[in-house]
Amino acid sequence: MAQELVNALEPELKRLKREYIADSLVTLDGWTDEILAVIRKVSSRFSTPLFDAQVARVAASTISRAEADNAEEFRDSVNRAVGVDFQMIAKPKGMTDYLEASTAENVNLIKSIPADYFSRVETLVLGGMKDGLAPTAIARQIHDETGVNARRAKLIARDQISKLNSDLTRQRQTAAGIEFYKSVDAGDVRVSGAPGGKYPNAKISCYGIARQDIGYGPGIYKIADGATWNGVKGLHPGKHHILCRCVGLAMIPGVNYFPEKNG
């Protein structure tokens, strides 16, 4: 996306440079139309039915791969707890609908990326030209914006996968008849609320959630309810905050969970 834009814009910016730099206020309107036409020609390539179909394919295959990984991870975690090989990979009732809804949501998220990107670039290019910046300076701003955009896209992708994982695990645990989970944080300095870590004063403390005891044992909660922290209810592992890395360990009574000990 960014490469196509730069390829199309660079020669235009160079060609128009003489017009928009210095005392050429008279021709102000001429170049804006031309440069906008160049940007829109590139951006229109990312809003065609063909592009939409590609987006839908990418979203569907990403979601289904994440679902398969989650099924395997769930099976392994139950096997570790129970100590026997439990082969069933269940796709509980309602999960297909949930996966379709997630795919649709992600299609919209992905489609919003080029739209946002090109509108920011338009603002940058027009602003830069009005200020009489050299094409190389404008190109550098586009380059920076592209980096910001790529980091934002990566963050959205990671957060979406982590939320999907959290929801799928919860659905699988519930379908397997499991009632409680233990919240386990990532155990490093980036854990929110960890004393001596990077974010000791975070509003939602994954560290605290993994340790507080609401009556079922430290860090143990009902799957149906999730945890409460700082007045925020329904906090589920993997979704405590953006990029939360906590996991919910299935608590199986008599296997790895002995409720009578906790009263």
Ligand SMILES: [Zn+2]
């Ligand atoms: Zn967390």
